[in-house]
Structures are given as structure tokens and as C-alpha cells.
Amino acid sequence: MPSKAAAYAAQSATSPLARFTIDRRDPGPTDVAMEILYCGVCHSDLHFARNEWGITQFPVVPGHEIVGRVTRVGSGVKGFRAGDVAAVGCLVDSCRACECCTRNLEQFCQKGAIFTYGGQDAHLGGTTHGGYSKSIVVDERFTLRVPKNLDPAAAAPLLCAGITTYSPLRQWGAGKGKKVGVVGLGGLGHMGVKFARAFGAHTVLLTTSPSKAEDGKRLGADEVIISKDAAQMGRHAGSFDVILDTVSADHDINALLGLLRLDGTLSLVGVPPAPMSVGAFGLIMPRKKIAGSLIGGLAETQEMLDFCGKHGIASDIEKIAMDQINTAYERMLRSDVRYRFVIDMATLV
Numbered sequence: 001m002p003s004k005a006a007a008y009a010a011q012s013a014t015s016p017l018a019r020f021t022i023d024r025r026d027p028g029p030t031d032v033a034m035e036i037l038y039c040g041v042c043h044s045d046l047h048f049a050r051n052e053w054g055i056t057q058f059p060v061v062p063g064h065e066i067v068g069r070v071t072r073v074g075s076g077v078k079g080f081r082a083g084d085v086a087a088v089g090c091l092v093d094s095c096r097a098c099e100c101c102t103r104n105l106e107q108f109c110q111k112g113a114i115f116t117y118g119g120q121d122a123h124l125g126g127t128t129h130g131g132y133s134k135s136i137v138v139d140e141r142f143t144l145r146v147p148k149n150l151d152p153a154a155a156a157p158l159l160c161a162g163i164t165t166y167s168p169l170r171q172w173g174a175g176k177g178k179k180v181g182v183v184g185l186g187g188l189g190h191m192g193v194k195f196a197r198a199f200g201a202h203t204v205l206l207t208t209s210p211s212k213a214e215d216g217k218r219l220g221a222d223e224v225i226i227s228k229d230a231a232q233m234g235r236h237a238g239s240f241d242v243i244l245d246t247v248s249a250d251h252d253i254n255a256l257l258g259l260l261r262l263d264g265t266l267s268l269v270g271v272p273p274a275p276m277s278v279g280a281f282g283l284i285m286p287r288k289k290i291a292g293s294l295i296g297g298l299a300e301t302q303e304m305l306d307f308c309g310k311h312g313i314a315s316d317i318e319k320i321a322m323d324q325i326n327t328a329y330e331r332m333l334r335s336d337v338r339y340r341f342v343i344d345m346a347t348l349v
């Protein structure tokens with residue numbers, strides 16, 4: 001028998017999130033059941049709740065930056081026990097057999113990865129429900145370990161903002177001797193700055209918000225560029241090896257391409273709802289790349305969490321109560337978040 005759990009859901013693209021009740025399955029032999037302690041608020045939650053990508057099935061319970069305490073485990077679970085702090089990110093299942101799954105890239109599962117919310121729920125039917133809720137049940141293989149030295153609330157954003165920036169920075173060789181730009185100082189961007197710095201790159205923040213310049217340096221940027229200032233942008237033309245673009249809204253990526261040097265890479269992780277135009281000249285000279293990246297696989301996500309444990313890296317957060325979520329979305333749209341909202345799930349009753 002499934003059990004009932006309190007949650008917050010959007011019932012339509014235009015309705016605010018409100019209290020809702022969902023079913024959670026009984027843990028099967030390989031499942032881990034947890035009480036959710038904290039859930040980060042990702043801009044993807046907002047895009048999804050408002051159906052900005054045109055793919056949402058309602059009702060939707062967002063949330064994929066989940067840290068919880070294990071309450072029960074199935075008989076076959078080896079790695080978790082009741083009482084452990086555990087985490088769930090953007091994925092709850094995949095086929096486990098295709099080329100992508102066998103290469104630890106479950107997010108690109110060729111049969112279709114099952115995302116934490118809005119995916120097809122093979123157990124209960126309907127869609128999967130995310131972390132804006134009191135509990136969740138997830139297969140052990142999709143459950144992650146949180147290093148003990150990290151604050152569980154500040155660790156929650158690592159499950160999406162963390163891995164989404166860690167993975168492409170690793171992929172494109174951000175490290176010593178490289179000049180790396182991070183565009184947008186929001187949830188993803190502030191983790192990107194921390195990782196680029198931790199990997200030893202010369203780290204540059206590009207922000208539209210002059211008020212964030214000082215924080216950018218505190219978070220690890222060697223330099224800050226106010227991206228609306230053409231003179232500042234001009235001084236850095238043709239100089240970056242890697243630029244990680246985390247911007248959630250329409251913006252000019254041609255201006256960013258102009259900052260790349262020979263063989264430089266513009267890696268997009270932000271997902272503005274509308275297509276963006278690219279001038280071919282800015283890409284062909286001198287031989288540049290535009291790349292994309294989607295979160296990371298399970299093994300890399302655990303690697304990132306362990307890296308954060310070792311280096312004492314976590315998110316800068318503002319804790320909110322569950323019923324502040326709609327205000328938090330409005331603030332996120334105004335770029336007024338320093339630098340990730342995290343819902344304290346004890347406030348959901």
C-alpha cells in the first residue's frame with residue numbers, strides 16, 4: 001500500500017504552488033525511503049511549474065536537490081541504513097543497459113531517463129513527484145551519499161546546481177593555466193565559480209548585477225566583468241578557454257563567443273525557453289565550439305559530492321519555509337537570490 005505524503009504542487013502553469021497530497025510507494029527490495037529534510041529551489045523548477053518548456057504534465061511537485069534522512073530500506077539494500085543522511089538529485093531511474101547507462105551517463109539514457117519529477121512513474125503510474133514533499137522512495141542505485149562534514153541544507157543544491165557546473169568544467173578541462181568564465185551568479189553560477197576556482201583555473205565571473213561583484217570575488221572569482229559594459233567585455237575579447245553559461249533567460253551568446261580564444265568552448269547549461277541565434281562568423285573565427293551539458297551521471301555526482309566533502313565546498317543558501325516558495329520564485333526571476341533558496345521541509349505540515 002502506498003503511503004500519503006504532504007507536498008507542494010502547481011496545478012497549472014498559472015496557479016501558484018500550494019499544498020497537495022501525493023502517494024509514495026512502499027520501499028521495494030532495492031529501495032531507500034527517506035524523510036526529506038531540505039530541498040533546494042532550482043530555476044528549472046520554476047521553468048517546469050510554469051510550463052515554460054511546454055513539456056509539463058500537471059499537477060507537478062518540483063524539487064530535485066533533495067537531502068533526507070533514511071527511514072527504511074528494502075531487504076536487498078547494502079549501502080544505506082535507517083538514520084543515514086542521503087540525497088537524491090535529478091534522476092530516479094534509467095534503463096541501466098543502454099550505451100549511455102553503461103557509460104555512467106544515465107541522464108542521457110537512450111530509453112529515456114526517469115527524472116525526479118515529471119517523469120513516468122513505473123511503480124504508481126502517472127508522473128514522478130519531486131522534493132517539495134515530506135518523503136521520497138528511490139532505488140538505492142539512484143541514492144547518493146552526503147559527506148558527513150557538509151551541512152545538509154547547504155549540500156542540497158549540490159545535487160543539481162553542483163553537478164551541472166562540475167561536470168562541464170571537468171569535461172572542458174577547466175583547471176590550472178586556463179581562463180574560465182562563469183556567466184550569471186545564481187544557483188548554478190555561484191557553484192561554477194567555486195568549482196572553477198577549486199580546479200585551479202583563472203576564474204572570471206560575468207554578471208549583469210554590479211551589486212554581486214564583491215560576492216563574486218568572495219566566492220572565488222579572480223576577476224569580475226559587468227557583462228552589460230561593452231568596454232569591460234572588449235578588454236577580454238579572444239581570451240577565454242572555457243565559458244560556462246548558466247543564464248536562464250534570453251541573452252546574447254554572440255557577445256560571449258567573442259570572448260573565446262582559439263579552440264575555446266562556450267558550454268551552455270542554462271535553458272532559456274526560446275531559441276537563441278548564433279552568428280556564424282563569431283563561431284568559425286578562430287575555431288570555437290558551442291557545447292551543451294545536462295546535470296551528470298550518478299557516479300560523477302557522487303564524485304562531485306566527495307570532492308565537495310574533501311574541499312569543504314557547499315552552496316551559499318537562504319533557507320525558506322515551504323509556504324514562501326511563490327515569493328522565492330518571484331525573487332529568483334529578479335536575480336535576487338544569494339545564491340540558492342533551500343526549503344526547510346520541517347515547515348511543511
Ligand code: NAP
Pocket residue numbers: 041042043044045047160161164183184185186187188189206207208209212246247248249250251268269270271272293294295332333335336337339
Ligand atoms: P538562477 O539562480 O535564477 O540564476 C540565473 C542567473 O542568470 C541570474 O542570477 C542572473 O545572474 C543571470 N540572468 C538572469 N536573467 C538574465 C538575463 N536576462 N540576461 C543575463 N543574465 C541573466 O537560476 P539557476 O537555478 O542557476 O538556473 C540557471 C539555468 O540553468 C536555468 O535555465 C535552469 O533551468 C538551467 N539548468 C540547467 C541544468 C542542466 O543540466 N543543463 C541544470 C539545472 C538548471 P546575474 O545577476 O549574475 O547576471
Ligand code: ZN
Pocket residue numbers: 042043044045064160161
Ligand atoms: Zn535543477
Ligand code: ZN
Pocket residue numbers: 094095096097098099100101102108109110111112
Ligand atoms: Zn539507459
